[in-house]
Amino acid sequence: MTNPIVERERGLVELERRIAELRDVNVDQPVDMSPEIAALEQKYEEILREVFGNLSPWMKVHMARHPNRPTALDYIDAFERFDELHGDRHFRDDPAIVGGFGLLCGRPVIAIGEQRGRDTKENLRRNFGMPSPEGYRKVRRLAHLASRLGVPIVTFVDTKGADPGISSEEHAQSEAIAMCLYEFSQARVPIVATVVGEGGSGGALALAIADHVIMLEHSTYSVASPEGCAAILWSDASKAEEAAARLKLTAQDLQGFGIVDEIVPEPLGGAHRDREAVIARVLGSIDAAVSRLAAMPPDRLLEERYRKYRRLGSWESGQQESDGSHA
Amino acid sequence: MPTPDWLRIRRSKDGDGRDAAVWSKCPSCGELLYRRDLAANGHVCTRCGYAFRMGAYDRISAIVDGDFTEIGAEVQAGDPLGWVDKRTYPVKLNADREKSGLGEAVVCGFGQIGGHDAALGVMDFHFRGGTMGTVVGERIALLLEAARRRKVPCVLFTASGGARMEEGMLALMQMAKTTAAVARFMEDGNFFVVVLTDPTTGGVSASFAFQADVIVAEAKAMIGFAGRRVIEQTIRQKLPDEFQTAEFLLEKGAIDMVVTRAELKPTLVRLLGYAARGRRAS
């Protein structure tokens, strides 16, 4: 399926080309073309605002899936240092998960990300960023290591979901994800998760139980993909646009529910239009959160993490009982 | 003592839910079974051994020795997304309450199993396909917290189509909530047993179901992360019949044992017995 955001960008390319041409010509023209250029640029800005200024949830889904959108490794490679660690120590190394030691703003961290491909070849190698059980077991291993060493965990979430294949079922995908959740809920170090693209269901949550959850302005995070939700509820995947609107999967919706703590703004038209600025902004937010959380004693960190997830939901009850005791 | 609620409203809701029907078709082998024979056989197919889906209160009465004290029943669903498709979410919930006689897709409480005090939670597929929304997550978390305070083991029966779409991300967050409660319960040295029943998939299988110390499954139960249809669409071929069955998972090393319905309670009693005698001095 073609990405409607990419389609819209195609229309703008022609205008961009004409502006660039006029600029080139203007240099050695006897007549000053500046007013024409300014007018075209203004028109360009207007179109940009009209096309990208108010993205519907469905358009955000496509923005989150944009082929040029910065991926986990684009952020991790912007750390001062990254040494990748491989494998689940049992069966294989899953390229849909990258992880290892890194230095972020001078601080050692364990960085873990869901990595989709930046071109077709890489996408095939990385299974379109859909991790297998082996990938989640690598996540768990690295999170456990971080907890043991007292090194913060920094994750980048970007997946349509966990791989739904035969081998993944044979290798107990459920158990692999379940034990990631367990590890993250118990890790005695700060965890900062950033949803940089698509946060698809349990496969995304496996990296996202965190003390501080960041989302990019146009990233999405959903209980199921809109296509999947439409298929499950209405047996009709073509109703995905309607599902996207109903699921409340935007960063703005999720901040309202208390699921997301911080939204990092993107330039008009999406993160890929100014990658460096977006990456710097995200790393800045992560560093600020890690610094704040690193000052907390581990017991307090765990207690607050427990309370945060314990509160999430929407229910009515006469008497509300909650466990206030310490872990 | 007056008849407790759970006994009064307990009812049989197996197969396709049409109580009046005389025949039930086995979803596993296709055999047509006379309802009375099926009931006499503990709702287990007389031909292939498939254990029919069981109502939560039927299950509780089959597992506990006597009394069962329900907790968390006061927790009822909100409508966080204001969900509407053909019907609103509150209308769907009401229809399921009437149809199933249940308040939600899980019933939690305390009772004795073979003389062992235990926390018991039973999911019921007849309510919204056993999907996990806030109430399921909240009731299970309350149960585990109470079990932790009482220092008693916990047995959870799962039956679920996954996360409940109509509660969106707040449904997904129940995976995190139940996990947090499971982890605290287990890290304190308490014993956690899960019984996977037909079907257990998605957000439930990928959270508390596969975090237990011992994972038991009922014969022929369908258990997996992704639904069969999704996998078939992804790989563009038909899956073998035994794929994602309890027996398949046992062979792959994902679960501890497959147990017939008749053996289920005796098995649980023995497991609780080992844990009780091995319990570290507190």
Ligand SMILES: [Zn+2]
């Ligand atoms: Zn049968």
